[in-house]
Amino acid sequence: MTKDPSPKEKKTQDKLNSFYFELANIDSLGDKEQKKLYKNIQQTIDNLDSECEAARDWARFLSDASDELKARMKDTINSQKKGFIISRAPANGTIDYQEEKTRHFARGLNGYKLFLILFVGSFAGVIIELLWCFVRHGYFEGRSGLVYGPFNLVYGVGALCLSLVLYSYRNRSAVYSFIGGFVTGSVVEYACSFFQEMLFGSTSWDYSALPLNINGRICLLYSVFWGFLGVFWIKSVYPRFSVLVLKIPNRIGKALVWILLVFMIFNSSVSAFAVFRWSERVEGKAADNALERFIDGRFPDERMERIYPNMEFQEEV
Numbered sequence: 001m002t003k004d005p006s007p008k009e010k011k012t013q014d015k016l017n018s019f020y021f022e023l024a025n026i027d028s029l030g031d032k033e034q035k036k037l038y039k040n041i042q043q044t045i046d047n048l049d050s051e052c053e054a055a056r057d058w059a060r061f062l063s064d065a066s067d068e069l070k071a072r073m074k075d076t077i078n079s080q081k082k083g084f085i086i087s088r089a090p091a092n093g094t095i096d097y098q099e100e101k102t103r104h105f106a107r108g109l110n111g112y113k114l115f116l117i118l119f120v121g122s123f124a125g126v127i128i129e130l131l132w133c134f135v136r137h138g139y140f141e142g143r144s145g146l147v148y149g150p151f152n153l154v155y156g157v158g159a160l161c162l163s164l165v166l167y168s169y170r171n172r173s174a175v176y177s178f179i180g181g182f183v184t185g186s187v188v189e190y191a192c193s194f195f196q197e198m199l200f201g202s203t204s205w206d207y208s209a210l211p212l213n214i215n216g217r218i219c220l221l222y223s224v225f226w227g228f229l230g231v232f233w234i235k236s237v238y239p240r241f242s243v244l245v246l247k248i249p250n251r252i253g254k255a256l257v258w259i260l261l262v263f264m265i266f267n268s269s270v271s272a273f274a275v276f277r278w279s280e281r282v283e284g285k286a287a288d289n290a291l292e293r294f295i296d297g298r299f300p301d302e303r304m305e306r307i308y309p310n311m312e313f314q315e316e317v
Contacts, residue, residue, distance in 0.1 A: 015044065016044075019037075019044070022037055023041075067172055067173050071172050072091065072093045075092060075171070075235070076091045078091075079094070089236045089237075090239045091239065092234075092239050096171075098246060099242070104245075104246055106245050106253060109163060112253065112257050113242075113245065114160060114163070114164075115257055116241075116245060117156075117241070118156040118157070118264075119264060120159075120241065121155050122152055122153055122155055122159075122264075123151055123156075124159075125152055125154070125155020125158070125159070126143050126144055126150040126155065127150060129152075130143060143309075143310070144307055145271070145308075147274055147299060148271075151267065154188075157188060158185060158188050158189075159233065161184050161187075161188050162180070162181060162230055162234070165184045166181065166234040167234070169234065170234050170235075177230045178227040178230055178231050179227065181226050181228070181229050181231065181233070182223050182224065182226055182227035182230065184230065185223065185226025185229065186222075189217065189218050190214065190217045190218045193217040194217065200275055200276065200313075201313050202275075202279065202311050202312055202313045203312055204311055204312075205310070207219040210222075273295060274298075274304065275304070275308070275311075277292055277299070278299070278304045281296070
């Protein structure tokens, strides 16, 4: 069933029909009249383009507003359902409101919240992969990335990047989180592999045997996993994490973050130097100073192999 044109549409169409007629009979017009006609047509084109762009902006706004309202209602309904084992994740909109209401030290996505995400992500990633290794192979294998404690900055950076990218879509439908997770995870994984090989001449994973891989650093299968992880992270893990952070008093929370930050900087620095010396020992380079001798004694090859069981150094050509 055809919709009747609005008065504005009819007026615009009549104007266009007039232009079409004048263009079809352009030879009957003088030079001045032709120039005036072309000027009027160009002005009309500019006006139509401007209205079209405004209409597209308005349509995008309406589409985004509808999607966000549906997502917020769905998340709120889901948060009210009773979980079989654990409670449902709270709605992100509820978290936003509580953080602003209490003026919490880690509200929104400020520096305090970002560091806590990095720290917890670095720890949780190692524990999850440890359990996954046990389920798949029947034994525990350490996947730490730092020499002190079960921390791996790859997971922490992944969680941090997912949060930075997906935070704006926390109250949107899951498809945005999937796409964001797919792209972000792939970029982070590729970058971590590339810089590890460039700085230390070593690799910790290789997807060359899997289909649709790029230089063995990323592949379609794991990129899809990153997509689902993006949805799981921003819709389930992040709101639960934020609820726990909300329970930390402001004064204690700020002090705790600074203490953990100093620890992670120290841990990361020692780890980087220990891996660097390990790579030098593989190449047969002896320690040149007291610090290198201390590192060699504190972190010999046997200990480094236990901490980094999957690290392999590239042979020099």
